[in-house]
Amino acid sequence: MKLPILLIALVAMVAAKSAPGRLAARYDHFRVYQLTIETDLQMEELKKIHEHISVHFLNELGAAGHKYNVIVGPLFHRALEKTLKFLEIVYEVIVDDLQKLIDESSVGDDSQMEWETYHSLDTIYDWIDQECAAHDYLECKVIGQSYEGRDIKSIKLSKRSGNKAIFLEGNIHAMEWISSATVTFLLNQLINSEDPEMQRLSEEYDWIVVPMVNPDGFVYTHEVERLWRKNRRPNGYRNETGDCYGIDMNRNFDYHWGGAGWNIDEPCDHWFGGEKPNTEVEIISLQNFVSSFEDGYIRSYMAYHAYGQYVLLPYGHSNTEFPPNYEQMKRIAAAFSDAAADVYGSTFTYGASGLLNYVVSGAAKDWAYGVKNIPFTCTVELRDKGTFGFFLPSNQITEVGLEVTAGLKALVNKAAEEGIFD
Known part of the structure; x- marks a missing residue:
């Protein structure tokens, strides 16, 4: 191979x-x-x-x-x-x-959680446990274990019964450290910010957060290979260098799986989507967790990735087929883009991922929309547009967090105006 x-x-x-x-x-x-x-x-x-x-x-x-x-x-x-x-x-x-x-851009002071440096998995998980112990409106669960036996943790924030929910997903790709840094930044804002608007959003909506979908790959990027993207399950193939490991888990969801994508059928490549859909324990755990909630409860699913500064909407498998409420989703994404740009001038392009970026199948946002019928789903590609790419310096983490927080506020308010949470 x-x-x-x-x-x-x-x-x-x-x-x-x-x-x-x-x-x-x-x-x-x-x-x-x-x-x-x-x-x-x-x-x-x-x-x-x-x-x-x-x-x-x-x-x-x-x-x-x-x-x-x-x-x-x-x-x-x-x-x-x-x-x-x-x-x-x-x-x-x-x-x-x-x-x-x-x-x-490597890990700095890892003694406690903050958003001026990147952190190890242990520090991120310790912070989650501390917040869960400190607030009775947080429900924290282990939704499954990775291939190597690491916990996949979730946090549900709910302050009021009857709310609709917003789902945030992070670090499905191991090398994209800014993903979990941003998702935990947003979670911290929802829990601890004194900003009245963030307090309102934490009261009026439930928030379900899985900040680390790929713990094995994430640890591998810290200990062995910073450029690793996939999970760490041996996939049964070999090449001249030895056994091949991992599946690109954002190519493994069972919605138009395997239809398109660069090298998704190359087992030793970074973008291998698996021999069939839903092969990875991490993906099954995530899907089962989403499916454990009653239909109609989760109204938005947002996956955070790097890089490029996009709000990518369904669909990824085609550049000619669009969701029935595509124009509505574009208006919601535009609200995010406009508000995020107001903070530091970072421009976020929005539209269907198959149209704007490249045609690729098996992504989480498409599964959430096409299988779970969640009416607003997207992939947010964070900073930057390529100068640093996957190796964004840690001194930009807080800036990214602030611009995405502004974008998220506007997105949720526009989604409410558009009836997404009705």
Whole structure:
């Protein structure tokens, strides 16, 4: 089985043992190139570039007319640039030393939970337990265990009977640390903020939060490989480097599963969607948890991801098919975008993910809409648009939290105006 995005040479260069407390995989002097793909021919050639250059694509390859980020080791800088010039692909080096950036966005003081640095799973879970013990309106459950036996925790905030619920999901992709950081920021605002509007939202709506869907992968990004995306179940395949691990769990939901997506059928690739839908214990636990609530109770499902600054709506499997209430959902997403931009100027593009981003099947938001009939679902792709990408410095966590909080307030109010919670 081939490994098209991360070749043996790259694996060998980054997998050397490191000092205690440091990731085993290192990317010293690896560059991140941002490529502007303007034509279909350039895209076809880009998809074949791994045949002679070791590259690691950070984005799923879709259509022309988009920018794509790739990681390339120092041995291949010159070869890549020569090839890009030959193909007339415009490029920019946006990160000159990836390891330096990874070090700058690594976990800092992990002694207690705050939102100035990234944290380990233990610190995040300890904070959840502390908040649950301190507030009787919080109901906290373990909704299941991961493949490696780690808890998947949930928090339900309910201050008043009869409320409709909003569901927040985080860190289904291991490397997207800003996801769980933002979801816990929002949860902290709902619990502890003195802002009257946040207090009102915590009174008038129930909030159900699963901040860490992929605990195994998340721990792996802290201890072994910062670029890991999937969960950690051995998937039964091998390649030249050994056993292949993991499923992209946001490609594993049983709604138009397997219909489209970059390399979703490559078991050793980052975007492998599984041999069939609903194969992962983490996904089954999440689905069972959502299904444990009565129909019509959860009225919004929001999954938080990185990166790109989008509010992605159903559907992902098509760029020609749209939900019956698509125009309504766009108005709600527009409210988020406008309010978030007011804080720091971050612009969030909104619309169907298959139309705006790329066509891909098996995502949580589509399952929540298409199977569970939740009337407003979305994937919020957080900062930034590619300068830092998955390695957003920790000094931006609070800013992201504040702009998303503003967006969330406006989104919920617009959704109420549109009758979503009726």
